Amino acid sequence: MNYVVGVDIGGTFTDCVVVDEGGKVTIGKSLSTPADFAQGALNAADDAAQNVGLKNADELLSTTQLFFHACTIGDNTLITRAGARTGLILTKGFGDTLHMMRGKIAEGLTENEIAHRSALDKPEPFVPRKLVEEVPERIDYKGTELIRLDVKAAEQAIDRLVSKGVESIAVCFLWSIINDDHERQLAELLKKKYPKLFFTLSSAVAPYLGEYERSATTVFNAYIGPKISSYLKNLQRVLHSKGLKREPLIMQAYGGVLGIEATCKNAVGIIESGPAAGVVGTRFLGEHIGEKNILATDMGGTTFKVSVVRDGVIERDYKPVILRHSILSTKIWVESIGAGGGSIAWIDPDTGLLKVGPQGAGASPGPVCYDLGGIEPTVSDADLVLGYLNENYFLGGRMKLNKAKTIEAVREKIGKLLKMTEVEAAGGIYRIANSHMSDLIRKATVEKGHDPRNFVLLAFGGAAPVHASRYAAELGIRQVVIPLTASVHGATGLISSDVVYEYGKSDHVVVPVEATRVNENFSGLLERALSDLRAAGFEESDVLVNRSVDMRYRYQVHELNVPFPAGTTAITVQEMEGLSTLFDDLYEKAFGQGSGYREAGKEILTFRLTATGLLKKPDIKAERVQRSDGAQALKGQRDVYFEEEHKFVSTRVYDFTKLHPGVEFDGPAIIESPVTTIVVNPKDRAAMDEYFNIRIHLGA
């Protein structure tokens, strides 16, 4: 028997998903081991192996066909400031580029933070000013060399950095995206004198216009590069010693995987790759259930995240903001706010109003109901008071919740001050939390020109199934899907991934542009793509190529990414015209009818090519569907407070493990599983589909 394995290392848990040749899915879980993440990966693999019926991880790995991996080490290294001591080399005269941040002190801050102007501060730089060196050289916008690279000055600059203990160097010269000669010359100097020193060239890692964002991207790459490299090479070694034959494939932030070598070259690509795995899983699930438009929502302990799959394509962000820096690395597009099961409810002393979040109670002390010392009421506490959560069956009974303490906390800290009962107060907390989340989804969809009513909503993350129907209903969404694998959504996404390489080139051309110019640009990218994929073991017939361009109306700053039809054949004049029309359409869809001013003319700024090496996807078995009302899964009933009814309602409680595909029943109902609780509201209807996912039809 051969297996496909995915290991997803998160902040607290490491999940392992195993799929066998018959499409059977088995899960393993273990605590993450930050001191040496690879250990936690092995532990989870061990757990999964045993659940499959094998002896241990060795047996599993030696029969593993494909091994996928996602981790948070990129994010962690940045957040904990544990990266390499990094130096930066810039064009003379522009040495403050990274620190100036183009003046963008408010980037990445919440609305409330921005409003408080007197408290604003730039983030701590990743490269202190004393580790920035400037080297005389200059290239212009055409790529013409105006001032030679001063080799002596360059050497002295490098020596100075090394003497200051620099372990990694980022290089970003102006216009290296059109002419990378000077950066490559500098690379030669580095390789000759300091062959062991890690370095990154901006023209290699982010060949796009904008020296601030490009230098920030290059710095991030140089900063985390050494650590990522050593982690991945160690992981590969360890797995190999345990019997894994093929190279592990690593999840990138744009929702595809790459081998170890390719990942190490472009370490910045794995920052925030964890959520990417979940969204890939969302698309995969969508393919199975026949949904092409999905809003993937993840409600964790502290953060609520939204991503979008539209027409089967994951929406991307080409200029994401990471830790308050805009960078030029492709990522899936994610919107997030501080809202989760652990968000704390509080009364604003100034105004007497009830607020929820953004502060969270975290894992420790956690919500009041966890009885681990938490005293501030949270969203999960409200869920308990309202009757959604079962104090005797939380996490499959592994954890008992203290309802009495919770009721008291909600009453004393919130209810009394609002002159409400604890139930009314809990209802208020629930409503406000849901409104934050629906507002975020609204922002995520409507601002991009999508109508949420055309989407189904996927809910994963611990607290989501208690809230999803309500925040979805706010937006007119008609169906909520809670996947079987919701608790290991990231790992599930991993095993449904393809190998994906991203390429791009900045070239500013005014439309109409000759097709030859366009094809020249793309063929350059295609050549590199085919070479990389061949080296990764793919035949050209297993490679899917997508080409697109970033376009805008002239005199504007904002761009939209516009796709060409898939494939590699030369772009024709007709297709160029089609592109232009498509841009007009996409623009109006996003910004309203009549908003595009076609007379302004258009221009293309960036050419992008995505090359996908298709991997065989696991065949998730569809079960036979047998209609029933789920009576055999009934485990009891309890009174649950439903906001829309303004009262407690006697509610059926079902045991998830006893449901089967084809079960269907009306709300109000609660479905309890060992990993989550699903709430079905009074006017909704729940069903289990052939893949064991729960589908809630709203207002049915």
Added chain:
Amino acid sequence: MNHPLRANLEITILNGTEWVRCSKCQRQHCRADEDWRQFCKVRLLPPTKAGSLMSDLNGQYLLRQFYCPSCAVLLDTDFVEEHSNDAGRA
């Protein structure tokens, strides 16, 4: 009621009257209804005392500073037009 006035100056009440005093050395400068600047040590200096980039102001303006006469803490810095009786904020 005692309350701050600005950096290094505070309002304090003594025998029912409000006074302005130095927050560092407690020197009583004047009553709160008087102009405390009149009770400070004042200096007029060339603009470049505020930095070399102020050289453009040479000949036109003078740097004016007010200090606590007791502990010399700097209380205010402004510029005055060199050839006028301008009361500050050139």
Added chain:
Amino acid sequence: MSVNPIISSVDPITFEILSHRLYQIAKEMGTALERVGGTVNTTQMHDYMASLYLANGDVLSAGDSMGWHVACAGFAVKRIIERFENNGGINTDDIFLLNDPYLAAIHQSDVYMISPIHFRGQLVGWSATFVHVMDIGAMSPGGNSPGATEICHEGIRIPGIKLVDRGELRKDLFDAFINMTRQPVMVGLDLKCEIAANNVAKARMQALYEQFGPELVTAVSQEMLHYSEAILRRRIAEIPDGTWSDTGSIHAGDTWKVHVTLNKKDDRLLFDFTGSSPQAKKGINLPYHATFGACYESILCTLAYDLPKNHGALKPIEVIAPQGTVVNPTPPAPVSLNTTSGGATVKFVANSAIMQMLATSEKWRGEVMALNAGHRLARHAGINQHGKYYVSTLSEGALDGTGARSYKDGDDTGRGLSCHNIEWLEANFPLLYLFRRNTTGGAGAGRYRGGTGGESALTVHDAPEGKIKGVALGVAGLRNSGQGMFGGYPGAPSLLMLKEGTRVAEMIAENKSLDQLDEIGGSGRLLPYCEFDVGKNDILYMRMSSGGGYGDPLEREPERVLNDVEDGIVSGEEAKEIYGVVIEGDDLVLDLAATDKLRASQRQERLQETK
């Protein structure tokens, strides 16, 4: 803890949810403007506004719009109501345009679009936007006209037209308007994006009314106004009563004064601008509604920073500005330069008075911040390297340093908008930058120093005409840049300098780096408000504002001064002269003992010299 709830007629949960929704809608409008319009002014300089209003034109929710524009747009809505309610009517899906500075705009470049919102046939509210358009048909390209002596020199001036009539764009009016400008395509795009943003607002508001019903939305709207007013009044009342004042100068050839006296009694604030200079025959004059708006903004950024921005926050404020002065001009006084001169100065003195007030409150003194009084900037125009005529702004204002706070430094180059990447500028305009960096010696000294501002230099490159034309704006002279607070030193003045006849071309040919202006030769002159050319071998040097310092530099921790010197913000000489900190040698070693000694002697020196 017992709390008196501010909200009475609506349950606090619904209030929280609905008020946030209204804020979101205003924000969405702003985002639509930024994304759809996308011109330099909207995206980089945030020079736009998008807000929601009650049916009577009172501000309901201003999102993130710059404060003074919100107040002015409130005037605009009321002017449109007056003009059209009995003449032409205010119908569903109408949109009005107004840019008259004597009615609501600050200067003609600020083009307002005002859109009524109807629900089931009833007028329930308004939305309004404005965008600073790239040209308005004034004497000088870009709108700001140093040569204008009356308002008729400053471009098209519309007191109110119905640009969209019941959903139909009036192409004749649209074309007539953009036809007056040098950039009809770009201005047209700006107008279209304003229409789009207003349509966004209308759709969202109608959906909100549909979902919650008019009674509830009206009740929440009223409560939001009441909420902001009640909390702001309470906060004002907590501060000791008093009077504070400040004077600012506008240098634009001649000198004009702006004087304000702020009086706080109980929960009311009165800004009195009596004592300000008579109006000028130069475009520095600031119309009354803008003067009012500037005072409103000073509150929104401080005492009301976390409160919903609406009419309620206006009510505790009163502004007196005598007619015929620079802060309340009458026609035909010109106004096109006002935002960066009169406007900047009014904002500065209003904020200064507010800061002095906040310093007297234990609770609010943490909000005190040294203020910037403006900066120089330039519009530029010409034929670019791709053969296209353009008008744009060199928007380096984001690189202003911010002022020091009472408990920490200001931020270097951190004003919070954004400026373009050099590469973007060089791709779109016939320019070559020599450098862009922090200004050494710019930051205002103090116990907490100001943030240093940026400086840059450029020359023309591949310009088909061999040059570009510029318009220099912003108050010249001392009274721009960051002003020091409570002893802190001012930031270095912001300035524009043109160096002519330099050796740029030669030096490039010699492969010499161009980052030291002194080495490039040529003769330099400071640019006042004027038009100028940048030709071959000319260099335009721009220095932005640096933030002012707070408090006594002799109280700054020596280690911080060492960091400043290591980072190239403060020179070793300044460290000694101004901070009394001794840092020796090339490897920059801090000598604490020598520092103590030097500071003691500097304190003695202060008390010794005679007055």
